[in-house]
Amino acid sequence: MTPLTKKRIDNFKANKRGLWSLWIFGILLFLSLFAEFIANDKPIYVQYDGKHYFPVIQTIAETEFGGIFETEADYKDSAVRDLITAKGFYIMPPIEYAHQFSLGTKVLAAPSGDHILGTDDMGRDVAARLIYGFRLSVLFGLALTIASSIIGIIAGSVQGYFGGKIDLFMQRFMEIWSSMPLLFILIILASIVDPTIFWLFFIMLLFSWMKLVDLVRAEFLRARNFDFVKAARALGVREHIIVFRHILPNALVSTFTFLPFILTGAVTVLAELDFLGFGLPSSYPSLGELALQGKNNLDAPWLGITAFVMLAFMLSLLIFIGEALRDAFDPRKVRL
Amino acid sequence: MSLLSIKNLSVNFGHTEAVRNASLDINKGEMVALVGESGSGKSVTALSILQLVSNAKQQGSIKFDGMELLDAKQKRLQNFRGNHVGMVFQEPMTSLNPLHTIGKQIAESINIHQRMSKKAVKLRIRELLEQVELDELKNRLKAYPHELSGGQRQRVMIAMAIANNPDLLIADEPTTAVDVIVAAKILKLLKKIQKELGMSILLITHDLTIVEKLSDSIYVMKDGEIVENGITSQIFKNPQHKYTQHLLSSKPKGRAVAATKSPPVVIRAEKMSVSFPIKGGFFGGQIGAVDAVKNISISVSEGKTIGIAGGSGSGKTTLGMGLLRLVKTTGQIGFMGTRIDEFSPARLREMRKKMQVVFQDPYASLNPRMTIRQIIEEGLRAHNMKADMAEILAEVGLSSDMADRYPHEFSGGQRQRIGIARALALKPKFILLDEPTSALDLSVQSQIIDLLKDLQKKHKISYIFISHDLRVMRAIAHDIAVMKNGEIIEFAETEKIFNNPQHEYTRKLIKAAFLKEVA
Numbered sequence: 001m002t003p004l005t006k007k008r009i010d011n012f013k014a015n016k017r018g019l020w021s022l023w024i025f026g027i028l029l030f031l032s033l034f035a036e037f038i039a040n041d042k043p044i045y046v047q048y049d050g051k052h053y054f055p056v057i058q059t060i061a062e063t064e065f066g067g068i069f070e071t072e073a074d075y076k077d078s079a080v081r082d083l084i085t086a087k088g089f090y091i092m093p094p095i096e097y098a099h100q101f102s103l104g105t106k107v108l109a110a111p112s113g114d115h116i117l118g119t120d121d122m123g124r125d126v127a128a129r130l131i132y133g134f135r136l137s138v139l140f141g142l143a144l145t146i147a148s149s150i151i152g153i154i155a156g157s158v159q160g161y162f163g164g165k166i167d168l169f170m171q172r173f174m175e176i177w178s179s180m181p182l183l184f185i186l187i188i189l190a191s192i193v194d195p196t197i198f199w200l201f202f203i204m205l206l207f208s209w210m211k212l213v214d215l216v217r218a219e220f221l222r223a224r225n226f227d228f229v230k231a232a233r234a235l236g237v238r239e240h241i242i243v244f245r246h247i248l249p250n251a252l253v254s255t256f257t258f259l260p261f262i263l264t265g266a267v268t269v270l271a272e273l274d275f276l277g278f279g280l281p282s283s284y285p286s287l288g289e290l291a292l293q294g295k296n297n298l299d300a301p302w303l304g305i306t307a308f309v310m311l312a313f314m315l316s317l318l319i320f321i322g323e324a325l326r327d328a329f330d331p332r333k334v335r336l
Numbered sequence: 337m338s339l340l341s342i343k344n345l346s347v348n349f350g351h352t353e354a355v356r357n358a359s360l361d362i363n364k365g366e367m368v369a370l371v372g373e374s375g376s377g378k379s380v381t382a383l384s385i386l387q388l389v390s391n392a393k394q395q396g397s398i399k400f401d402g403m404e405l406l407d408a409k410q411k412r413l414q415n416f417r418g419n420h421v422g423m424v425f426q427e428p429m430t431s432l433n434p435l436h437t438i439g440k441q442i443a444e445s446i447n448i449h450q451r452m453s454k455k456a457v458k459l460r461i462r463e464l465l466e467q468v469e470l471d472e473l474k475n476r477l478k479a480y481p482h483e484l485s486g487g488q489r490q491r492v493m494i495a496m497a498i499a500n501n502p503d504l505l506i507a508d509e510p511t512t513a514v515d516v517i518v519a520a521k522i523l524k525l526l527k528k529i530q531k532e533l534g535m536s537i538l539l540i541t542h543d544l545t546i547v548e549k550l551s552d553s554i555y556v557m558k559d560g561e562i563v564e565n566g567i568t569s570q571i572f573k574n575p576q577h578k579y580t581q582h583l584l585s586s587k588p589k590g591r592a593v594a595a596t597k598s599p600p601v602v603i604r605a606e607k608m609s610v611s612f613p614i615k616g617g618f619f620g621g622q623i624g625a626v627d628a629v630k631n632i633s634i635s636v637s638e639g640k641t642i643g644i645a646g647g648s649g650s651g652k653t654t655l656g657m658g659l660l661r662l663v664k665t666t667g668q669i670g671f672m673g674t675r676i677d678e679f680s681p682a683r684l685r686e687m688r689k690k691m692q693v694v695f696q697d698p699y700a701s702l703n704p705r706m707t708i709r710q711i712i713e714e715g716l717r718a719h720n721m722k723a724d725m726a727e728i729l730a731e732v733g734l735s736s737d738m739a740d741r742y743p744h745e746f747s748g749g750q751r752q753r754i755g756i757a758r759a760l761a762l763k764p765k766f767i768l769l770d771e772p773t774s775a776l777d778l779s780v781q782s783q784i785i786d787l788l789k790d791l792q793k794k795h796k797i798s799y800i801f802i803s804h805d806l807r808v809m810r811a812i813a814h815d816i817a818v819m820k821n822g823e824i825i826e827f828a829e830t831e832k833i834f835n836n837p838q839h840e841y842t843r844k845l846i847k848a849a850f851l852k853e854v855a
Contacts, residue, residue, distance in 0.1 A: 002705050003742050227701035231758065234660060235715035236688030245714075246703055 011328040018324020021317040032135035039095035039128035041102050042075050048088040056093075076102060097125030099132040099285040108300045118302040120293050122282075126306055132285035134310065140201065141266035145259055147205055152212030153255060159213065160220020160251075161243060167217070174210050182207050182269075186278045197280055204269065211262055212255050219251035226250075257329045260322030264315055271311060287311055339364045339503055339536050340385065345396035347380050347389060354380040354392070356560040362504065367530050367537045369547040369568070371583070372557035373777035374748075378540045381557070382506050385538075386421060387413050401503070419449040422497030426509040428489035432481040438492050439477025445496045464495040467532075469525060487518035491525065498529060505529070508540045515647040516804050520848035523550060542778055544587065545807070548572055549851045556580050586779040588811035590786075592830065593793045595639045595814060601670075602766050602798045603659060603691070604635035608667035610651075610658045628654040630822040631667070636766065639792060641799040643813030643830065645806055645845060651822040652802045656768045659800065660691055672765060689719045692759035696771035698751035702743040708754055709739040715762050723761050732757040733787060749780035753787065760791065766798045773808055785811050806849040810834060818842045 013019055037044055042055040053060055055075065062073040065083045073080050075090070084090050097105070097115070105123040109115055117126035159167045186195070186203060193199060223229055223246070232242050273279030274288025275295075282289055287307055294304025338361040347355040355377040362368045372378045383389045385398060387405055398405040400420065405413070425431040433441060442461045446452065452460065462474050468491040473479060481489055490510060497505055507526060511519035527550055530537050539551060547554055548568065555565040556579065564577040575581045609631055614624040628651045636642050644652045658665040661676060661684055669677040676687055695701035702711055709725060716723055726736035732753040743751055752772060759767050769788065773781040789812060791797060803809050809816060809830070816833045818826040818841065826839040837843045846852075 003744060004704055227695045227697060228703040230662065231693065231695060231701050231755075232714060234662060234688060234691075234693045235718055235758070235762070236685040237714060237718045238685070241718075249705060 008328045011330075012324050015324035015327055017320050018327075021320035022324070025314075025317045025321060028134065029138055032131055032138070035131045035135050036093075036098075038093055039097060039099070039125070039131050040093045041096060041098045043090035043092050046084060046088065046090040048084055050088075076104070095125065095127050095131075097128045099124060099129045100283070108297060110300070111302050117306050118300065120290070120303055121297055121300075126290070126302065129285045129290060130287075130306060130310055133287045133290060134314065136197075136285055137267050137270050137287055138314075140197065140270055141263045144201060144204055144208060144266040145263045147201075148208040148262065149212055149255065149259065151205070151209040153216050153252070155209065156213040156216025157220055157243070157248065157251070160217040160224075161247075163221070174213065178207070178210050180207070183273075183276075183278070186273065190278055195279070195281065197284065200270075200273070200280060204266070208262070208266065211265075212258060215254055215258065216251050219254055220247060223247040223250050253329050257322075257326040260318050260325055264318045264322065267315065267318070338362060339401060340538075341397075341399045342381070342385070343397045343399070345381065345384060345394065345398060347377075347384055348393045349391065353560050355384070357396075358557070358560070358562045360555055360562065360565070362536050362538060364503070364536055365530070365534045366553065367527070367539060367551045369551035369554045370538060370540045370557060371542065371544070371547055371554060373542060373779065376557045377560040378557055379508055382423075382508055382538060382540055385504075385506065386417050386423060388417075415449070418445055418497075418502070419500050420502050421504045421506060422500070422502040423506045424490070424493050424497050424508065424510050427513050428486050428493060429513070431493055432489055434481050437478045437480055438473065438484070439479075442492065442496050442499060445499045449500045460499070461495075464499055467498070467529065468492070468495045470495070485518075486514045487522065490514060490518075490522055494522075494525065494529070498533065498535070501533065502535065504536045504538065506538045506540070509542070510539075511541075511543075511546070516806075517647060517844055517848040520851055523851065526550070544584065544778060545851055556583065583779055586782045588773075588782045588785050588808045590789075590811050592641055592812055592814045593639070593789050595637070599638040599640065601635050601637050602672060604633075604668075604670045605659055606633050606668040606670070607631050608633070608655075608658055608665050608669060610654050610663055610665050628822055629658055629665075632822075632824055634659075634817060634824065634827075636798045636800060638765070638798055639796040640815070641792065641801050641813045643801045643803065643809040643816040644819055645803060645809060645816055646819035647804060647845075650819040652804075652819050653770055654822075655819070656693070656770055656800055656802055660688075660693060660768055662693075686719075689715065689721070689762040690764050691766045691768070692762060692764040693768040693770060694752070694755050694759050694772045697775045698748050698755055699743075699775075701755050702751060704743055707740050707742055711743070711754065712739075712758050712761050715758060719762065721762065728757050728761050731760060731791070747780075748776050749783060752776060752780075752784055756784075756787065756791070760795075763795070764797065766800075769799055769801045771803050772801075774803065774805060781808060782811075788812060806834075806846060818845065 031038065036056050040056055044054070044056055046053040046055055048065055055073070059072050062069040062071065062080060065073060065080065067073065067080060067083055075081065081090070095116070101122050101124050105119055105125070107119065107123045108121055109119040111118040115125050115127065117130065119125055120129070155170065159170050182204070189195060189199065189203060226246070229242060229246050232246055270279060271286070271288035271291065274286040275292045277292065279288060280286050287310055290303060291307035291311070294307050297303055340362040342358060342360040345355055345358045346353065358377070358381055360381070370378050370381065380389060384394060385400070385405065387408065394406055396406065400416070405416070432438070439461060442464060443457050446457055446460055461477060465471070465474050470488060470491050473488070484492065510526070511522055514522065523546060526537060526539070529535060539546070541547060551568045553566060554568045554571050555562050556577065557563070558579050564571065564575065564580045571580065572584065575584050608629060609627065610629040611625040611627045613622040614626060615622055632655060634642065644655065646652050654663065657663045659669060661669065665677060667677070668675055671687065671691065676684060679687065712725065712728060725739050729736050729739065734750065734753055734757070743754065746754065772788070773784050776784060785808060788799065792799060799812070801809060801813055813830050815827065816830050817824045818833070818839065820841050826833065826837070826842045833842060834846060837846055
């Protein structure tokens with residue numbers, strides 16, 4: 001680790017609010033990755049007749065437990081439960097509902113011991129949807145951030161390094177491209193195809209890659225005149241080595257400070273689209289959709305409040321992390 | 337009684353002691369110089385007089401005309417600043433607000449402390465501009481800072497600082513950021529103001545020539561402590577403290593290395609020009625050009641040093657970069673018998689190991705992400721060469737255990753040695769030295785010059801030494817070329833230039849370098 005990196009990490013750690021936010025966010029993300037084990041209508045573990053089963057990751061027919069149907073066992077059914085407890089036991093996850101609709105639940109039930117955050121207007125458990133929704137929006141945001149950063153950094157480097165005509169035409173192209181209205185394109189798209197998450201990802205990527213381009217381009221233009229870049233050129237070092245050894249690491253530093261904010265933006269846009277009804281189909285667990293339900297069912301305040309608290313909490317954490325990162329990479333504060 | 341009396345002042349920033357137990361007295365009408373290297377605590381001491389240091393713990397006492405400034409109330413300090421003490425900063429580009437006219441900015445400093453009618457303020461501004469010898473601006477009060485040259489801006493700053501007839505003027509390195517000739521004029525102006533207005537001046541500088549010519553008494557600072565003080569002439573004649581002796585003896589001395597008779601030419605440029613295109617229009621086409629270097633012919637022989645002198649913007653550095661083919665040139669350039677101006681990029685890259693460059697700023701020229709070993713090996717790897725790291729480091733006076741450290745662990749002088757080692761590793765025949773000493777403290781400057789001379793003697797390297805500092809150049813260059821507006825206006829042997837300068841501009845440069853007309 002170079003002393004510069006070490007100094008940056010120390011700077012980041014010095015920002016207590018950012019550090020705490022990172023920890024909380026990391027733990028939440030880690031937990032949500034195992035959402036199936038936290039909120040599910042299947043048991044985590046079943047012991048039946050001396051055999052071990054993990055229904056969360058296996059599909060087990062009801063006949064296995066001595067039932068009648070050859071389809072997958074419905075563990076919410078008391079008949080199935082009785083069958084299992086007769087010759088063994090089962091452990092349910094803390095929240096006994098998945099994010100999908102399940103039979104027999106009440107629609108718009110207020111929070112209670114059974115549904116700690118109540119149910120929505122399709123009878124789905126809100127707590128379960130919250131956990132799955134958090135995972136989906138963070139993973140979606142992360143994937144979008146990484147993909148658009150890679151494209152943006154490559155595009156910015158090409159512009160900044162080659163300059164001239166390539167730079168000029170790409171700049172003009174981006175100006176035109178960025179003025180296309182994302183929302184209308186999505187509305188038109190929604191009437192042609194059924195918007196899956198991959199479609200949505202692809203369309204949003206078409207527009208989000210431009211955020212970093214200007215920054216990387218400017219950093220490249222700046223770095224071309226650094227003395228140590230000139231020195232390397234005078235030493236006879238090949239141009240592509242100069243780019244990867246001297247210029248790119250410098251340009252990347254400033255992009256890091258932007259990443260959390262791009263992530264926040266991606267999460268917000270996804271929630272926005274879902275709220276407006278142009279986003280994911282409602283079978284996906286989504287925070288935006290939860291907010292929309294809150295708006296449509298004002299007599300069920302737990303919907304709106306949950307969506308608001310979750311979004312506000314998540315975005316605040318990301319902003320705090322982003323601020324700490326920005327300070328940690330600030331060239332005026334890490335001067336050695 | 338003295339006007340300003342600092343007693344046992346200590347200033348701490350967290351765990352670092354910037355100033356330790358410093359005592360300093362300034363009498364009325366006296367010019368006091370505060371001398372020391374960068375980081376010695378000069379500026380902090382000056383700022384603490386105005387109580388402008390933030391986040392610091394201060395101890396001791398600062399009395400101005402009997403009034404204690406340490407722990408004084410904010411309101412009292414505001415009345416005190418500008419009214420009794422004025423300050424001029426180093427950087428004239430950033431110390432004026434670019435959004436306001438100069439008239440407005442000078443008026444502001446008057447209005448804060450004095451109640452005057454608009455008309456009276458205008459009259460006073462004109463008077464001030466006259467005092468700082470800016471007659472050309474008397475009727476251009478609506479000018480914005482960007483319309484002025486660096487020297488003019490510094491004069492406006494001085495006008496603002498003396499607007500309320502302060503008793504003390506603090507000048508923090510007022511000439512470091514401007515051209516030598518402009519610097520000499522500004523110093524002359526400060527001396528005039530001190531005499532005419534009976535003002536005391538605290539002059540902070542690292543330039544001993546300025547101190548010797550201008551100041552009445554002198555305080556020498558090192559590592560936050562004042563190690564010696566006294567009357568200027570006495571200190572210069574008979575310095576007591578070891579550090580002062582070292583400082584005074586570290587003016588660049590000696591003359592250029594004796595060269596063999598009629599040595600072969602290493603690099604020669606014939607009618608070389610460099611012009612930078614001015615781009616504009618819808619498709620960014622070229623609409624004009626700036627000629628930075630015009631039709632210059634110059635040649636350097638083996639083991640010799642050509643000095644290139646001139647003010648900022650004269651095209652010195654561009655000339656050097658053109659010789660190395662690091663910028664586009666027209667005209668012929670011959671290097672060791674072959675014409676390199678026609679070389680393909682690949683052949684040129686191969687040739688680069690024979691011609692190297694050392695940059696001005698040792699902080700910017702080393703990549704902070706790389707160890708010293710990586711920095712020095714970069715060129716070797718590019719040319720598939722091998723060399724003994726310990727030997728290279730020893731040659732520039734560094735020890736081999738430093739190889740795996742990073743640049744920030746070294747001082748400015750050491751970094752410049754690393755820069756020289758990087759160039760030297762490839763065993764070049766020619767090195768371009770682009771102001772290699774001007775970013776360094778005085779006591780280090782002469783060491784670097786001595787090192788460069790030793791290396792030249794040993795390896796018969798040719799140098800082009802670019803500098804605006806004629807005093808340093810005299811110690812290393814065989815011949816000097818004086819540049820102005822992209823042209824060489826005078827070229828002669830070093831001593832001839834100094835003893836019998838032909839061109840008017842050369843005479844001006846020499847006068848400015850030795851501050852001949854100031855005192």
